[in-house]
Amino acid sequence: xKKATVFxxxxxxxxxxxxxxIQKALLNxxxxxxxxxxxxxxxELEINADNNDIKSKIDEICRKLLANPVVEKxxxxxxx
Amino acid sequence: xxxxxxxxxxxxxxxxxxAAVKLLGRExxxxxxxxxxxxxxxAVILPGGFSYGDYLRSxxxxxxxxxxxxxxxxxxxxxxxxxxxNGFQILVEAxxxxxxxxxxxxxxxxxxxxxxxxxxxxNPFTVSCRAGEVLKIPIAxxxxxxxxxxxxxxxxxxxxxILFRYCDPHGAxxxxxxxxxxxxxxxxxxxxxxxxxxxxxxxxxxxEDILGSSSGLKIFQxxxxxxxxxxxxxxx
Numbered sequence: 249x250k251k252a253t254v255f256x257x258x259x260x261x262x263x264x265x266x267x268x269x270i271q272k273a274l275l276n277x278x279x280x281x282x283x284x285x286x287x288x289x290x291x292e293l294e295i296n297a298d299n300n301d302i303k304s305k306i307d308e309i310c311r312k313l314l315a316n317p318v319v320e321k322x323x324x325x326x327x328x
Numbered sequence: 329x330x331x332x333x334x335x336x337x338x339x340x341x342x343x344x345x346x347a348a349v350k351l352l353g354r355e356x357x358x359x360x361x362x363x364x365x366x367x368x369x370x371a372v373i374l375p376g377g378f379s380y381g382d383y384l385r386s387x388x389x390x391x392x393x394x395x396x397x398x399x400x401x402x403x404x405x406x407x408x409x410x411x412x413x414n415g416f417q418i419l420v421e422a423x424x425x426x427x428x429x430x431x432x433x434x435x436x437x438x439x440x441x442x443x444x445x446x447x448x449x450x451n452p453f454t455v456s457c458r459a460g461e462v463l464k465i466p467i468a469x470x471x472x473x474x475x476x477x478x479x480x481x482x483x484x485x486x487x488x489x490i491l492f493r494y495c496d497p498h499g500a501x502x503x504x505x506x507x508x509x510x511x512x513x514x515x516x517x518x519x520x521x522x523x524x525x526x527x528x529x530x531x532x533x534x535x536e537d538i539l540g541s542s543s544g545l546k547i548f549q550x551x552x553x554x555x556x557x558x559x560x561x562x563x564x
Contacts, residue, residue: 262430262475263430263433263475263509265431265432265433265434265435265509266431266435269435313384313388313389313392314384316385316388316421316428318427318428318475318476319428319430319475
């Protein structure tokens with residue numbers, strides 16, 4: 249069974265208040281080396297298919313549901 | 329004339345919206361999310377709440393409900409659709425309204441009265457308001473921070489799609505009166521055709537003075553007036 253891991257995060261230039269708050273907390277904790285934090289989420293998908301066009305299906309799933317293309321971008325990693 | 333209020337799993341303002349319409353003496357019925365038929369309703373309200381537990385993104389899952397196919401078809405044929413709070417989030421996710429509703433800039437759930445300035449009173453949802461009228465209506469959300477690309481905001485302005493902006497009690501647009509970081513203080517918009525509108529504040533919670541305000545009635549009165557007198561949107 250194939251596994252796809254989808255990473256979703258806000259596009260560059262879109263304000264990420266959660267990442268910003270985490271970065272401020274890190275500053276308060278003394279980790280002033282951290283210049284910025286971007287938050288996001290990931291999904292692990294197990295796929296019942298061996299055909300090669302699964303990539304286009306996963307892409308469709310990302311665009312339709314897992315990410316909001318207006319403000320988010322995504323990246324997919326596959327492993328066997 | 330009949331209103332329909334959609335109930336999604338997790339909707340919690342459906343009865344309030346129902347009661348607001350009843351208060352104005354109009355016929356109204358609930359529409360179940362699994363239904364594929366609007367039962368001949370003349371206006372549809374997507375109420376506030378936490379459809380599907382706000383999982384993934386607010387409104388992201390509800391927008392694939394069977395009823396949304398009927399709502400989309402209705403919207404495309406010019407039917408009046410109003411999304412309130414979670415309903416607004418669903419309309420944005422469905423692509424029936426532009427932009428995105430992101431986490432509030434302060435990251436907290438915000439529940440309080442706000443003031444809204446009516447930016448366009450020639451729209452089916454605002455036709456009972458005066459131009460520039462200030463409405464006092466409560467908000468209750470964590471994801472109400474309206475975002476759109478700058479060039480697209482210009483289009484919204486040009487097309488008169490901005491219906492409400494957060495303001496102070498006197499109608500001045502200030503940073504302090506913006507409760508969530510929303511771009512351009514936007515509290516409510518409509519589509520280019522003007523027949524689909526979304527707003528983060530809850531007009532159904534401001535329909536009697538004993539509730540703190542009756543400003544919200546104007547939104548429902550506008551819809552009734554539009555349906556009765558055949559008011560069409562001035563935009564686009």
